[in-house]
Amino acid sequence: MSVTDAELNREVSRPASVAPAIGKPVLSLRNIVKSFGSKKVHQGLSFDLIEGEILAFFGGSGTGKSVVLRTMIGLEKPDSGEILFEGVDITKLTEDELVQIRKKISYIFQNGALFDSMTVYENLAYPLMEHTKLSPEQIDARIKEMLELIGLKGSEKLLPASLSGGMQKRVGAARAIIMKPKVILYDEPTAGLDPFNTQRLLDLMKRIQKREGNTAVFVTHDIPSAFEVADRIAIMYNGKIHTLDTTENVKRSKDPFVQAFLAGEEIK
Amino acid sequence: MLSKDFFRNIGAQFVGGLQFAGGVTALGFDCLKELFRPPFYIRLTLEQMFLIGVKSFSLVTITALATGSVMALQFGYGLEKFGGKLYVPKVMALAFVREMGPVFTSLLVAARIGSGITAEVGSMNVTQQIDAIRALGTNPIKKIVLPRLLATMITLPLLTVMADFIGLFGGMLVTVKELGQTPEFFFTKAVEALTLSDFVMSLFKPFVFAIFIALTACYRGMRTLGGTRGVGDSTTWVVVTTSVFIMVSDFFLTKAFILFVPSPK
Numbered sequence: 158m159s160v161t162d163a164e165l166n167r168e169v170s171r172p173a174s175v176a177p178a179i180g181k182p183v184l185s186l187r188n189i190v191k192s193f194g195s196k197k198v199h200q201g202l203s204f205d206l207i208e209g210e211i212l213a214f215f216g217g218s219g220t221g222k223s224v225v226l227r228t229m230i231g232l233e234k235p236d237s238g239e240i241l242f243e244g245v246d247i248t249k250l251t252e253d254e255l256v257q258i259r260k261k262i263s264y265i266f267q268n269g270a271l272f273d274s275m276t277v278y279e280n281l282a283y284p285l286m287e288h289t290k291l292s293p294e295q296i297d298a299r300i301k302e303m304l305e306l307i308g309l310k311g312s313e314k315l316l317p318a319s320l321s322g323g324m325q326k327r328v329g330a331a332r333a334i335i336m337k338p339k340v341i342l343y344d345e346p347t348a349g350l351d352p353f354n355t356q357r358l359l360d361l362m363k364r365i366q367k368r369e370g371n372t373a374v375f376v377t378h379d380i381p382s383a384f385e386v387a388d389r390i391a392i393m394y395n396g397k398i399h400t401l402d403t404t405e406n407v408k409r410s411k412d413p414f415v416q417a418f419l420a421g422e423e424i425k
Numbered sequence: 426m427l428s429k430d431f432f433r434n435i436g437a438q439f440v441g442g443l444q445f446a447g448g449v450t451a452l453g454f455d456c457l458k459e460l461f462r463p464p465f466y467i468r469l470t471l472e473q474m475f476l477i478g479v480k481s482f483s484l485v486t487i488t489a490l491a492t493g494s495v496m497a498l499q500f501g502y503g504l505e506k507f508g509g510k511l512y513v514p515k516v517m518a519l520a521f522v523r524e525m526g527p528v529f530t531s532l533l534v535a536a537r538i539g540s541g542i543t544a545e546v547g548s549m550n551v552t553q554q555i556d557a558i559r560a561l562g563t564n565p566i567k568k569i570v571l572p573r574l575l576a577t578m579i580t581l582p583l584l585t586v587m588a589d590f591i592g593l594f595g596g597m598l599v600t601v602k603e604l605g606q607t608p609e610f611f612f613t614k615a616v617e618a619l620t621l622s623d624f625v626m627s628l629f630k631p632f633v634f635a636i637f638i639a640l641t642a643c644y645r646g647m648r649t650l651g652g653t654r655g656v657g658d659s660t661t662w663v664v665v666t667t668s669v670f671i672m673v674s675d676f677f678l679t680k681a682f683i684l685f686v687p688s689p690k
Contacts, residue, residue, distance in 0.1 A: 232556055252564065259562035270557035273548075284561050287464075332561070 180207035182241075183372050184229065184262070184340055189238035191224060198224055199235065200396030206340065211366060211373045213383035213404075215418065216393035222376040223267070225393075226342040229374070230264045231255040242340075260288055263338040267345045269329030271317040277304075277328050278313035284336045303331040306368075307361060323354035327361060334365055341365070341373040347382050355382060362386050380419060384408065392418055448648075449640050452566070456574055456640075459567050469572040477538050477573075478580030482587070484537060485530055489588035492525055493517070493595030501604045510604055511614075517596045518615035522627045526589040528675055531634035534581050535667040539642045542573050543663040546646025547656040555647060565647065574639040581635035582628045589627060622686045630678050637674075638667045 182205035189202040198221035206212055216222045227233040229240060231247055239246040247258055271280050281300045285291055291299070304310050307327040317325055326346055334341060343362070347355045359382055366373065366386075377383050383390060383404075390407040392400040392415065400407065400415050407415060500513045546569060549555050558565045597611040642663050649659040 227556075230560055232559060252559075255559075256562045256564070259560060264556075264560040266553050266557060266560075268553065270553040272554055272557070273552065287561065287563050 180210070182206060183208040185241040186225075186229070187239045187241070189225075189228060189235045189240070191221065191228065191233065191235045197396055199228075199238075202238070202393070202397055204391060204398050204401055206372055206374060207389070208372055209370060210388040211362070211375055211386050213387035213390045214374055214376045214393065215378070215380075215383070215390065218378070220393055221396065222393060223344050226264060226344050226374060226376055229340075229342060230259060230262050232264070260336055261338050262340040262342065263333035263336065264342045265326075265330050265333045265344060265346060267348055268322075269317070269325035271325055271328055271332070273317050275316075276313065277309070277315050277317070277320070280317070280328060280332050281335055284332065288336060299335060303335055306364065307331045308357070321354075323350050323357065326350070326358060330358075330361060330365070334369065334371075337369055337371075339371055341371055343373060343375045343377075345377055345379075346375070347377060347379045355379070359386050380421075445644070449637075449644050452570065452640055452644050453636070455566050456571055459564065459571060464567070466567060466572055469568070470575050473572045473576030474580050476541075477534070477576050478584060481534060481537055481580070481584060484533055485584050485588050486591055488529060488533055489526070489592040490595040492529060493521060493592030494599045496520065496525070496592075497596035497599035498603060501600060505604075511606075513600055513604060514596070514606070514611045514614035515618035518593060518618045519623065521592045521596070522589050522619055522623050523679070524675070526592055527585050527627050527630040527634070528671060530585045530588045531581060531631050531638070531671050532668055534577070534584065535634070535638050535671060536664050538577060539638045539663045539667045540660045542639065542642035543646045543649070543660045544656055546643055547649030547659045550647055550649045551652055551655060569647070570640075570643040573643060574636065577635040577639040578632060581631040581638075585627060585631040622682070625686065626679070626682050629682075630675065633674065633678060634667075634671050637670050641667055641670075 184206040185204075187203050189199045190197075191199040202225065214222055214225065224233055228235050228248075231250060231252075235248055238248065240248050242258060242262065245258075247255065250258065271277075272283065275283070278300055281303055282296055285296045285299060289296075300313070301310070304312065307330065309324060309327060309331075312320070312324070312328075317328070320328065330343075330346070346358050346362070350358060362373070362375070363386055365371070375383065375387060387404050389401065389403050391398050392407075394414070400410070400412065402410070407419075410416065496517055497513060500516050501510060504510055504512055504516070546555070549569070555565050555569070558568055593612075593615060597608055600606040600611050601608055645659045645663050649655045651658070
């Protein structure tokens, strides 16, 4: 069933449907406002990330989904609002102070963002060499363990350029989680992947979640993938959270906006 | 009649220039702040010294040798008409150590290293590797900018000293072969002409140029947008800007030296 523009506009202008979160918030965004020049990206974005959950984050193209993730790790500063992590408002921290936060919140870039002049091994060793006093043997053991987890054993000496897109994303994921962060931010991890590699990456996300018990935000356009791995789903519209509920409730939602979004209809 | 666009462009250029000057200065202060705080990436700095210094050596050698030889030839035949052939070693030594060595070496390094740093850092920026450095809890100023800045500040004056000697050596070869002078005469007269302040000037100028080349290249690289084309634009911009800076600031540095460091009579 499709909805008319008038119906949709009526629906999206209603107060957002945000179900109360059950559990202990590990990271909270409060009234985040962010603009780039005259373009307002976030206009009072607020939500809690609950410990141990995977939250899928939807929104149209160019609506600032990746900016939310970048703001959550301090790569972007919001114009106003606060982001609370372990009782600290990270929007007020300096670049030096953010170093401690970034050991606990990790960001998995859409394209992996691997250091292209370093081998897979050196990429994975980077956070350990920077932040730990592990011996070379311990680093070696940890890297081998991670390569086994992502199914890339034996690729230590390869340069990123010789890996496929899916492999690069998996190495990027391994590099981000090697420090055992509390929160993982996935920026469109399945974008551009074929169904086989998409499933591989989703399995990896589930394995990481099961093994480390960390909390994750998963920005995506890929609705089936989000339904497969997410505990809750957030849909952003007009710079705010329009819908935030459990995956089951979002699937069953009668809200015309949600139905239109899930049916892939364009929302202006 | 001049259009509004003309003035808008002038205004945009002016604002862009101010932003660049402010940005590079701020980056310089950030580097100064980070210089004394751990962690220290000594290995990265040594690697950069190798890439900037050792790998530029052959280019600097060939250029200095060729320039020195041509200068000696030109001075020799030019001054011969006025009976001034014997002054070639003195004129060459002063011109090379004060101007040609520092300026030519800096221009070569600006082209080779300035473009290299911008292309590398710019590519890292457009592929989100700089963001990855930050996201992994490390500071790009310490990891990217400081090693390149320190390496350029150390190696460019050293390359200049080598260029001075190699250029004078080239000049000597020509004066011996073409003008019939002896090597002893050349070096005695060259050393006679030079004072300590000339050597200080020869070291100080490339030191200033090195700071500008490295900071400009890193600053522009870290702000590169627009994919491969953006990287190309940034690289060209850095080579042009640093070359112009070297040529223009050379005059003011020379003037300042003449005013504040008078040569002994």
